[in-house]
Amino acid sequence: MRRSNPFVAAIFFIAIFLLYTPLFYLILQTFLNNPNDLKSGFTLNWLIKLFHSPSLWEPLMTSLEIGILSASLAVTVGTLGAVGLVEFASLLPVSIQSLIMLPILLPEVITGLSLLLFFLLLRVELGFTTVVMAHASFSASFVYFIMLEQLKKLDPQMAEAAQDLGAKPHEILWKVTLPNIIPGLMGGWLLAFTLSFDDFLISFFTSGAGLTTLPLKIYSLMKIGVTPELNGLSFLMICISTFLVLLLVSKEQSRKWVLRG
Amino acid sequence: MPLELTGLTKTYNKDGSGFHLFPVDLSIETGEFFCLLGPSGCGKTTVLRLIGGFETPNSGKITLNGKDITHLPPHKRNLHTVFQRYALFPHLSIFENIAFSLRLKKVTRNEIQERVLEALRLVQIEDLKDRRTYQISGGQAQRVALARALVDQPEVLLLDEPLSALDPELRVKMREELKALCKKVGLTFIMVTHDQEEALQLSDRMAVMRDGQCLQVGTPKTIYEDPIDPFVARFIGQVNEITGDLTGETPETYALQSSLGTFRVKKNGHPLSKRLNLILRPEKMRLLRQRSQIQENLIEGSICDLTYLGSRTEYTVKVKDATFKVFEQELERLKKRKLNVGDNVYLTWRTEDAILLNTPNS
Numbered sequence: 001m002r003r004s005n006p007f008v009a010a011i012f013f014i015a016i017f018l019l020y021t022p023l024f025y026l027i028l029q030t031f032l033n034n035p036n037d038l039k040s041g042f043t044l045n046w047l048i049k050l051f052h053s054p055s056l057w058e059p060l061m062t063s064l065e066i067g068i069l070s071a072s073l074a075v076t077v078g079t080l081g082a083v084g085l086v087e088f089a090s091l092l093p094v095s096i097q098s099l100i101m102l103p104i105l106l107p108e109v110i111t112g113l114s115l116l117l118f119f120l121l122l123r124v125e126l127g128f129t130t131v132v133m134a135h136a137s138f139s140a141s142f143v144y145f146i147m148l149e150q151l152k153k154l155d156p157q158m159a160e161a162a163q164d165l166g167a168k169p170h171e172i173l174w175k176v177t178l179p180n181i182i183p184g185l186m187g188g189w190l191l192a193f194t195l196s197f198d199d200f201l202i203s204f205f206t207s208g209a210g211l212t213t214l215p216l217k218i219y220s221l222m223k224i225g226v227t228p229e230l231n232g233l234s235f236l237m238i239c240i241s242t243f244l245v246l247l248l249v250s251k252e253q254s255r256k257w258v259l260r261g
Numbered sequence: 262m263p264l265e266l267t268g269l270t271k272t273y274n275k276d277g278s279g280f281h282l283f284p285v286d287l288s289i290e291t292g293e294f295f296c297l298l299g300p301s302g303c304g305k306t307t308v309l310r311l312i313g314g315f316e317t318p319n320s321g322k323i324t325l326n327g328k329d330i331t332h333l334p335p336h337k338r339n340l341h342t343v344f345q346r347y348a349l350f351p352h353l354s355i356f357e358n359i360a361f362s363l364r365l366k367k368v369t370r371n372e373i374q375e376r377v378l379e380a381l382r383l384v385q386i387e388d389l390k391d392r393r394t395y396q397i398s399g400g401q402a403q404r405v406a407l408a409r410a411l412v413d414q415p416e417v418l419l420l421d422e423p424l425s426a427l428d429p430e431l432r433v434k435m436r437e438e439l440k441a442l443c444k445k446v447g448l449t450f451i452m453v454t455h456d457q458e459e460a461l462q463l464s465d466r467m468a469v470m471r472d473g474q475c476l477q478v479g480t481p482k483t484i485y486e487d488p489i490d491p492f493v494a495r496f497i498g499q500v501n502e503i504t505g506d507l508t509g510e511t512p513e514t515y516a517l518q519s520s521l522g523t524f525r526v527k528k529n530g531h532p533l534s535k536r537l538n539l540i541l542r543p544e545k546m547r548l549l550r551q552r553s554q555i556q557e558n559l560i561e562g563s564i565c566d567l568t569y570l571g572s573r574t575e576y577t578v579k580v581k582d583a584t585f586k587v588f589e590q591e592l593e594r595l596k597k598r599k600l601n602v603g604d605n606v607y608l609t610w611r612t613e614d615a616i617l618l619n620t621p622n623s
Binding site for chain 1: 349
């Protein structure tokens, strides 16, 4: 085995420490009797209280609904875009191809503002639908890149083999291409969901008056002060995000295992 | 004529390097094992892809059993391809891979079961039917690809360098099986390969290609013993070449004058120009210690290398600036003769064993 460089190792542990200490502190606070006193003893009261406060449950459900819908929409649009690009890659100049990256690179404030102006131009009433559309539109470009990578890894001879064995173009897509990009589809969906679930800025611009997503709710509660329930909620969100990331990684692992053959 | 290609041409410009397939005319018989042989970039795969329907020709015609299939898409042609990297479907089991074409044709469940099992038996992998594609070896994947292509009984099977991804030992074994399979199912097999040994062993007939041109079509024996182009001679087996000028002829022979002397060559009917290549196969040449009584077709040289290979010994003989390869069988009558590196020897051959061909670009 190669000897590890102690300098690199030290920097690694400092980075990890800086990244995760605030998170651990937040989790710790969730379980403290007095969140600001480390010696106050542990309790589950805050979490239990959280489950009894509908003012937080409603935004959570809204965020989940928006996440599920916008992720599904983003996966559809992003995948079709990637399939199309692979087909017509030779016809489009690279500069146009990379324009699809723009929503990823642009500051979210700009994206949010432009979406707001666009919805106003179309005279669409701001609310649930506009947030779903807005989230889908920016996560679609992330999905697009995941799917592009996935499609490029596909053996082009596989589609030819299917055609050779009698498959019509739509049968190739349904019976060969799609089943082989399912890991990418799932990864893309999870990423799009996470992006939507965590998003504050774009929701802020496009939600209008009536709708409150979870990040918006947390922000509005912050004006009053950090309540222990909020810590509990954040803990819950960390759990959900961690779960999704682990799901994504395990999918990636199993796909690698499959492709090894 | 089962499969006929007439005046097929294809031009394409890929990554700036242009490729042009000159008019190809081929007639391939039913049940024939036909090889397209040539170095990479010679157009052999293009011909196969044109037959398979993955490319559209610029001009020319392809007919299969009298039916014009030139412009049919691949899924409407009754022929299947075995791809170089097999292109199995990783999301399906081995059984479902093979059943793919039958399912598309909406064949009944019982018949699918029956025909897939029969195909599995044909390529001797019945025990693999429930495995996934990543759980089998390269040789087994090869068999699955064959079974998948054969299961709905196409008229022609196209094979794109099917053995190139296998290790050498398995490759030789699969050659024999492929040949046996072709005769057993009675289908036309068209195989692309750059391996001359493979082509010699498998083909009933073959076409040797270079730079988008079909140079010669014939049985392995014809191609080896009576090549019509120096490139064909060089590509199949090894050759020694002497370049010279035609200086005279008798009713039976030509005289060729070269820097190594004047040689007699038996006439073979090919039209000849003035500048010629004399082609000699290493195994058709003999080494002599002394000049002896032979006066004709004799070159003096010295042995600069020899390799003993059990059944034969390969000698490299230096003659002036040129070197010659000579393969001698380890025959009983030669046992007493001991040849070593540095020995002076005479090279000779029978007049009828030399091949006289036009030097290219003359």
